[in-house]
Structure formats: C-alpha cells, structure tokens
Amino acid sequence: MKKKKNELLTEVELEFMTELWALGEGTVRDVLDKLPQDRNLAYTSGATILRILEQKAFVTSRKSGKSHIYTPTLAKDAYQTRSLKNLSMKLFDDTPVSLVARLVNDDELTEEALGQIRALVDRRLKNDGR
Amino acid sequence: MMVGEALLDAYINANILFCVAFALWFLIRGAMSRIGLKHAYTTQLWLLNAGFLAIISAPLLVAGFGFLQGNGVAKGVNVNLSDMVVSYYLNGGFEMKASDFEGLILMRDKFIISVMSAEGAFAKAVIAMFIVGVGLGMLRLGYSIYCLCRLVADSYDVRRIGRIRIRVSDRTLVPFSTRGFRNYYVVIPSHMLGQHHEMKVSIAHEFQHIRQCDLEWEVMLEALKPLFFLNPAYHAWKRQVEHLRELSCDSQVISYGRIDVRDYCGTLLAVCQQTLRRDRAFYIAVPKVTLVTADRTSMKPGKSLLERRILSVLSGRRIRHKRLVFMTAAVPLMAALVITSVAIQRPGDWSHDRLMLSTVVNLDRLDEINRLSAFGRIRN
Numbered sequence: 001m002k003k004k005k006n007e008l009l010t011e012v013e014l015e016f017m018t019e020l021w022a023l024g025e026g027t028v029r030d031v032l033d034k035l036p037q038d039r040n041l042a043y044t045s046g047a048t049i050l051r052i053l054e055q056k057a058f059v060t061s062r063k064s065g066k067s068h069i070y071t072p073t074l075a076k077d078a079y080q081t082r083s084l085k086n087l088s089m090k091l092f093d094d095t096p097v098s099l100v101a102r103l104v105n106d107d108e109l110t111e112e113a114l115g116q117i118r119a120l121v122d123r124r125l126k127n128d129g130r
Numbered sequence: 131m132m133v134g135e136a137l138l139d140a141y142i143n144a145n146i147l148f149c150v151a152f153a154l155w156f157l158i159r160g161a162m163s164r165i166g167l168k169h170a171y172t173t174q175l176w177l178l179n180a181g182f183l184a185i186i187s188a189p190l191l192v193a194g195f196g197f198l199q200g201n202g203v204a205k206g207v208n209v210n211l212s213d214m215v216v217s218y219y220l221n222g223g224f225e226m227k228a229s230d231f232e233g234l235i236l237m238r239d240k241f242i243i244s245v246m247s248a249e250g251a252f253a254k255a256v257i258a259m260f261i262v263g264v265g266l267g268m269l270r271l272g273y274s275i276y277c278l279c280r281l282v283a284d285s286y287d288v289r290r291i292g293r294i295r296i297r298v299s300d301r302t303l304v305p306f307s308t309r310g311f312r313n314y315y316v317v318i319p320s321h322m323l324g325q326h327h328e329m330k331v332s333i334a335h336e337f338q339h340i341r342q343c344d345l346e347w348e349v350m351l352e353a354l355k356p357l358f359f360l361n362p363a364y365h366a367w368k369r370q371v372e373h374l375r376e377l378s379c380d381s382q383v384i385s386y387g388r389i390d391v392r393d394y395c396g397t398l399l400a401v402c403q404q405t406l407r408r409d410r411a412f413y414i415a416v417p418k419v420t421l422v423t424a425d426r427t428s429m430k431p432g433k434s435l436l437e438r439r440i441l442s443v444l445s446g447r448r449i450r451h452k453r454l455v456f457m458t459a460a461v462p463l464m465a466a467l468v469i470t471s472v473a474i475q476r477p478g479d480w481s482h483d484r485l486m487l488s489t490v491v492n493l494d495r496l497d498e499i500n501r502l503s504a505f506g507r508i509r510n
Contacts, residue, residue: 012321012324039324040326041324052320056286
C-alpha cells in the first residue's frame with residue numbers, strides 16, 4: 001500500500017487512535033466497541049478510517065484469520081509533541097514561550113497543576129545543565 | 131479567406147451566438163414558467179447543454195448548410211442577415227445615408243482586416259487585451275487543474291466501483307466529484323466518515339452528477355472559459371448550468387426514494403456551513419462539481435441557490451414526459467440557433483443588392499464631388 005505523509009490526525013482519526021493507543025492493538029470491532037454507544041458508527045466506516053490511518057503510516061496491520069489487527073506505529077506522547085509543535089507554529093507564531101505563557105495564565109489552572117509544571121521545568125533545566 | 135481571418139470570424143460568430151442563445155434561453159425559460167414547467171430542471175439543463183453543443187458545432191452546421199445548398203437543396207434560400215438588411219434598406223425600409231450604412235455593414239470586415247493586419251493603435255490594443263485575457267485565463271485554468279490534481283492525489287482510496295473511485299480527503303470540507311482521462315473521482319471530506327447520513331447523501335448526489343454527465347459539461351465549459359472571458363453571456367450561461375445541474379441532481383436523487391428528504395436537506399445545510407470556512411485551494415480547483423457551495427458573490431436580493439434547492443426538494447414536484455417537453459422546446463431552439471449561425475456569416479460574394487448599394491454609394495460620392503467646385507467651394 002502506498003504510504004502518504006500526513007503529519008496530523010483529523011478529529012475522527014484521533015478518536016480511533018486514542019482507543020488504539022489504549023488497547024495497544026486491536027481489530028476494527030475492538031476499536032468500535034470502545035467508542036461511546038451513541039457514536040453509532042458503521043463497521044465499514046470504522047474499517048475505512050483504520051485503512052486510511054494505515055495509508056497515513058500511523059498504524060500497521062497484520063492479518064489474523066479473517067480480520068486485520070491494527071497496531072499504532074507512533075506512540076501517543078510522540079504524537080502529542082508533534083501536535084503541540086504544530087499548534088505552536090500555527091497559533092503562537094512558532095514561539096513555544098507564548099504557548100506556555102497562555103497555558104500558565106489560564107485562571108482555571110490549579111496551584112497544584114502549576115507546581116507540577118514548575119517541577120517539570122526544573123527537572124528539564126537540571127538535566128540540560130548536566 | 132485566410133486561416134486567421136476564418137478563425138477570428140468563427141470566434142466572433144460564437145460570441146454572437148452565445149448572446150443570441152442566452153436571450154432565446156431566457157424566452158424559453160419564461161414560457162416554461164408560464165405553463166407550469168418552472169420545476170422541469172432536468173429538461174432545462176438538457177436544453178442548455180443542447181444549445182451549448184449547437185453553438186460550438188456551429189461551424190459544422192454552417193458547412194453542412196453550405197454543402198446542402200451546393201448540392202441543390204434550398205438553393206434559392208438566402209438567410210444571410212447582412213444581405214437581408216441591405217435588401218431592406220434598398221427597398222426603403224429605413225432612412226440612412228448610403229455611405230454611413232455601407233460603413234455599418236462593412237464594420238465587421240474592416241475590424242477583422244484591421245485586427246489581422248495589426249494596423250493602428252485600436253487593433254493593437256484589441257490584440258494585446260485578447261492575448262493577456264486568454265493567457266491569464268489559461269494560467270488560472272492550469273493552476274486550478276494542478277490544485278485539483280493535488281487535492282485528489284493527496285486523498286485516500288476507499289472504494290472502487292468500475293471506473294468510479296471513492297476517495298476521502300483531509301484537505302476538503304465539501305464533497306465533490308471530478309474526472310481524469312479514464313476514471314471518475316468522488317472525493318468525500320474525512321470528517322464525513324463519522325457521519326453516515328451525510329456520507330450516503332454526498333455519494334448519491336455525486337454519483338447522480340456522474341450519471342447526468344455533468345462533469346463532462348463542466349470540463350467543456352471551464353476549458354472554453356478563457357476564450358470567452360469577455361462575453362458576459364458565456365458567464366451567465368455557465369452560472370445557469372451550475373444552478374440547474376444542482377437543482378436537477380437534487381430532484382433526481384430524491385425521486386429514487388432511497389434517501390430521506392430531511393437527511394438530504396440537513397446534509398446540504400451542514401456542508402454549506404462548512405464551505406463558509408476558508409478553503410482557498412478548494413475554491414480554486416476546477417473542473418469539479420461540488421455538493422454545495424456558499425454563494426458569497428451573490429449581491430442580488432431574493433432566494434439563494436441553497437434556499438431554492440431546499441424548497442425544491444421539499445416540494446417534491448415531479449415533471450412527467452421530460453423527453454417530450456425537451457423535444458418540444460429543443461426543436462425551435464435548435465432551429466433558431468442553426469438559422470442564426472447561418473444568418474450571421476459574412477456574405478460570401480457580391481450579391482445583386484450589395485452591388486446596388488455600392489453603386490448608390492458611388493453615385494452619392496459623385497454627387498458630392500459635383501457639388502464641390504474645383505477650388506473646394508460649394509457651388510450652390
């Protein structure tokens with residue numbers, strides 16, 4: 001199958017990848033079963049979405065009996081980094097500081113969360129200083 | 131006649147024909163509305179397409195008419211407009227100075243000769259404007275086709291049914307169909323994969339466009355657009371085709387009874403909402419046929435196309451005997467177009483009336499000279 005380079009996932013693809021990341025690997029039916037009841041997605045639509053994800057090189061598949069088992073090729077945190085980089089580039093003029101500033105200035109952020117962010121930054125600085 | 135002159139002549143004729151055909155189409159549409167055939171969209175679309183075909187094949191029709199006359203069929207019949215006007219003038223139909231009238235009659239010939247010889251500032255300006263206009267139009271078309279090819283190439287194959295390929299794209303918000311040399315492509319936006327009803331409606335709609343051969347007509351209209359960039363009738367014609375093919379497609383899809391009217395209207399509204407988002411590459415890409423587009427350019431008060439489409443779908447009117455209605459309207463339209471095609475040709479040779487007109491003009495000139503003295507003073 002011809003692979004196409006596509007950096008980001010669409011909304012519905014992300015929904016599928018999230019379930020697949022949680023499962024580790026799974027068939028179309030496994031992923032559909034994990035989706036909320038009201039999603040009401042047809043099996044063929046699910047199969048199409050996973051096939052597109054394979055064309056985009058986000059998953060690989062192997063045949064097992066009559067069905068295909070899909071495995072993510074990209075880890076969730078790797079995708080999170082990619083997605084944040086994209087967000088930083090498109091919405092924050094490619095300055096990650098603006099992105100963090102916006103996040104830190106959010107009133108809904110609790111003191112505990114802010115403390116955790118500080119700890120993460122400190123740890124990163126300490127590691128870089130070595 | 132030189133090849134260049136013949137081509138320019140055919141081009142002028144085609145422009146005139148588009149104007150005449152559009153005026154005739156307006157009359158026919160008005161007549162159809164009066165007799166309760168306002169909603170016969172498929173028939174109206176067929177009429178427009180038949181008219182278009184008649185216009186682009188006008189040189190063949192004229193050659194065919196000439197061939198028939200050359201073989202003794204309707205030999206005495208002269209429907210040349212220029213000859214008829216000259217005859218009417220000579221019979222005292224209207225008052226005008228002979229030299230002015232001759233100038234008017236020969237205006238087209240003079241224009242063609244001056245453009246072909248590129249003499250004078252006016253001819254040069256016309257040539258420059260035409261080359262720039264056509265060149266820009268061709269560049270735009272080339273870029274549009276490139277955008278469309280990329281859009282299709284970047285999409286993902288979902289299913290193949292014969293020569294039709296259903297693809298899903300992240301880069302479009304509106305379903306559309308287009309065609310290559312061999313295959314048809316129906317491209318569905320990826321967000322629709324989670325919307326079963328919208329996907330079903332979109333595929334049914336685009337399949338109907340393929341059945342109606344709308345893509346082929348769109349390719350032809352887009353291909354000729356750079357050539358007729360100055361002709362408002364051509365643009366109006368294209369717009370009419372675009373509106374009618376959507377209205378016709380809607381009524382056909384609903385008439386099959388496989389899709390719920392509510393789902394259909396809901397999809398049209400949802401997709402229209404999506405088109406309001408910015409999607410420049412999508413707007414540029416042609417030739418394609420979309421499910422729906424938001425008409426941002428319309429400045430006219432009144433119903434939008436989307437509103438007309440929804441009202442038409444909800445009314446659920448069916449027109450019986452489409453082919454009969456089409457034939458009834460197409461025969462006079464085609465006859466009028468064939469006669470106009472022949473009538474607007476440049477007269478082939480000097481007819482008796484033209485010789486008479488030339489004689490009258492020469493006599494007028496002699497009279498004018500006689501009225502002048504040898505020293506340039508008026509005698510009486």
